[in-house]
Amino acid sequence: MMWSTLLVLCLAAVLDSVHGQLALCQEAPLVANIGYRYSTSECGHYLQCHNRPVSEGAGTIVVYRTCQHGYYWNQDLKECRPNRQITCPIEKCSTVNARHFKMEGSSCRAHWTCNAFRSTAECCSPGFRYVPEQGCIGDLTCLDPCPGTCGLNEICRAVPDWTRSEYYFHYELERGTWNRYERKCPLGNVFDVLECGCNKPVRQDCTAEFRINFSFNATDDFRRAVSSNVDIRQGTAQFRNGSSYVINNVMTTPTLERPMFLKFRYNEAFRNGTQRNLFQIQDNIQCNAMTIDLKDELIEIALTHLGNTQASLVLSTRRFTDFIDVAVMYTGREIVAVARSGSMVHINRVSAPSYRLMNSIRVASSAAFPFYGSFDDLALYNCHPAGRVVDLVNYI
Known part of the structure; x- marks a missing residue:
């Protein structure tokens, strides 16, 4: 069985390089009317595909899922199995210097420890949080239990x-x-x-702290924004190398009741390098930041403290075209993100520590990783829609 698993996963990796332009769910065999496919970034992750009928507008919803603690995804069986039974071609512990790394999407304590080039699932002691590249660090706000291998972690x-x-x-x-x-x-x-x-469904009493759709109408809030070399025309803001757009804003530490909720639309004109920066949300006093970058065909959202990554998630943009709608919600306990292009919707969520954000938002202003393209309908909230995550891109 281990040999067949290796064959299937390796074949899947080859298919990714050959058929990189296929939509994700075209490679997702159906089980109980739900499509399942491997992840190309994490051995313990898989993607779940829900295909809407033509009568309801067609399209696909892709949900990024995490296997149970200590499990890897088996594409052959379409289920998660103990990682010791799986030979994963993207095993992070195969690197000579690898010692440990975060179990993305899991609790604040869960992580993988490397032993003889294989991963072992572990948890920090209560009152400690796992921090990438550092290990278990004291944090009394990390209240997540060590995840189990059953219950809510079972396949949906x-x-x-x-x-x-x-x-x-x-x-x-x-x-x-x-x-x-x-x-x-x-x-x-x-x-x-x-x-x-x-x-509960989305409620309608959450209003924006800041909103701008670049149309110079009553809904635009230019008062706190400082721009340079940004061309605003036809209801969009055009960015290129050297563009700078900074929004000065102060918000409380995100909580479940009052999260940081960022919503925007962007359209990339062309790729300039592997990494392109969309947002840098910073708190310069406590050295916290959230960055939103484009990396190849991915949107990567990372939360950092003192320059060290505390939590991160990705959303695929494969086969996305024209303007892409994105919503990011940070509650102080998790980061939830949704991306939509046309009828395709991708959803992901990871556990995250509580940090204060922010003094400023820098939009596509990175000199090291410039973004070439346009933005539309940028809005920032300090409230919770309290409804289905899939609805966040449509909210307000």
Whole structure:
């Protein structure tokens, strides 16, 4: 079985290089009407694809999922298995100098430790947080339990009822056959594909701290923005090498009730190098920052303290075209991000420590990693939509 797993994963890696222009879910075989595929960045991650019917506008929702603690994704079996049973071609511990690294998407304590070029799942002691490249560091705000290998970490086998938001279908394997059962959410709730369960719908009382759509109308807030070499025309802001756009703003430390919620639209004219910076959200007093970068066909969101990465997540932009809508929400406990292009929606979430942000937002102003393209409809909130994550890109 280990040999067949290696063959499947290696073949998948080859397919990525040959068919890099395929949409992610074209490589996702269906199980119980849900598509599953490997991740090309983390052995313990996989992607879950929900295909909307043509009658509901078609399109795909891709949810980035994390396997149970100590498990890797097995594309052959379409499930997570103990990592010692899997030979993963992107095993990070295969590097000679690798010692340990973060278990992305898991709790604040979980990490991998390298031993004989293989990964072992571990957790920091209570009251400690795992910090990439540093190890377990004392942090009394890290309250996550050490994750288990069952319960909520099991593979999601539920799909939305696309015509009724409060209903969903749950699949159960019975005598070798996947049987579908209709379920209804509690009163006032709707089905959320990220939670794989029911949640309250988006509320409408969250207003922006700052918003600008570059149309010079009543909704634009230019008062706190300082720009240089930015060409604003036809309702968009055009950026190139040397452009600078800075928004001065002070917000409280993000919490679940009052998170930092950033929403924007961008369109990249052309790639200038492997990495291109979209945002640098900074707190210069405590040396905290959140960066949003483009790296090849990925959006990477990273939270740093004193220059060290504390949490990061990625969203694929493969086959995304024209303007891309992005929403990023940081609650002080996790970072949730959504990207949409046309009918395709990608969703990801990771655990994150609590840091204060911010004194300023620098939009595509990095001299080292310049962005060439345009922005539209940039908005910053200090409140919680309190609804389905998939709706965040449509919010307000």
